[in-house]
Amino acid sequence: MAILYSLTASSLPARLQLTRVNFRGRVLVSKSSRRCLGRARGTLVIQNNELNKWGDRDARDDDSDEGINEDDLIFASDTAKIVARVLTSRAVQKVLLQLQETDLFVAHWFSEYCSANPPMTGDKFVLELLKQRPKYATDKISGRDHYISPPALANRVMVAREALAGGMKKFDFPKYMARTNTEVFRQHLESSSYTSGSYAKAERRRKQQ
Structure with missing residues (x-):
């Protein structure tokens, strides 16, 4: 509808x-x-x-009794999903770094899995990883058997992304956005002033000829 x-x-x-x-x-x-x-x-x-x-329909679509705009809630939910995807990707990187220090074979397997299943899908990536069955794999070089548990890796990713999300509490996004807007406008003014000055000089030279 x-x-x-x-x-x-x-x-x-x-x-x-x-x-x-x-x-x-x-x-x-x-x-x-x-x-x-x-x-x-x-x-x-x-x-x-x-x-x-x-x-901006904030003043027109305020259907809730508490003054919370429905569109704002949808926007916040969609934004949270995007952030969750980014956090999942960063969490996978963190887990891979940890695995490289403890078990290079499992780290290589997980890296190959991530290449075939991009972590940026967020929850879908974690769910698919949870569905994988644990297995043993043999290192052809050393002949050593390695136990690979995808559900355990999925759990580590979820723990890591939750920790990363907790670290964002100290980040004031509204202030960051305000600073970014100020910086963008400053760069625009500098560029406009430079362009205007160059044009004025060129115009004076043209008139002198």
């Missing part, structure tokens, strides 16, 4: 009101909707994934 928004106004200068509408099927626009809002009263339907997909 698509979420649409109905924009209604009797005249262009008047304040527009945005109302949420639940819609199933294709979007149909009536003749009155095609007329200019400043000339005749009409209703304009805006599809959510077009004009409004990048809009």
Whole structure:
């Protein structure tokens, strides 16, 4: 079911009101909707994934009693899933480093497994690793048998990524984002000033010729 928004106004200068509408099927626009809002009263339907997909609807879609926006919750959930994938990948790297110090054969096996099954899939990677049965493998060079337990490796990955997530508590992401925005804007101003200065010099030389 698509979420649409109905924009209604009797005249262009008047304040527009945005109302949420639940819609199933294709979007149909009536003749009155095609007329200019400043000339005749009409209703304009805006599809959510077009004009409004990048809009901030915090003041319009606050459906919860506690003032928590539903879209914000969805965004936070999606972002958390992405972070979990990154943490899983970093946790695998950490486990591989530990295995290289204790058992190179198992480390090599785990590295080959990760090449075939990318850790960036997050929970899917861990679930598939848990499904693998433990087994013994023989080192062809030394002739030594090695016990490989994928479920145990999956558990180590989960412990490692949880520890990494705990370390993020000290990281103030809003402040980081504010500093990043400031730095980006500073670089833009420096670039604009340099470009403007170069253009002014070139323009003066052109006039002198």
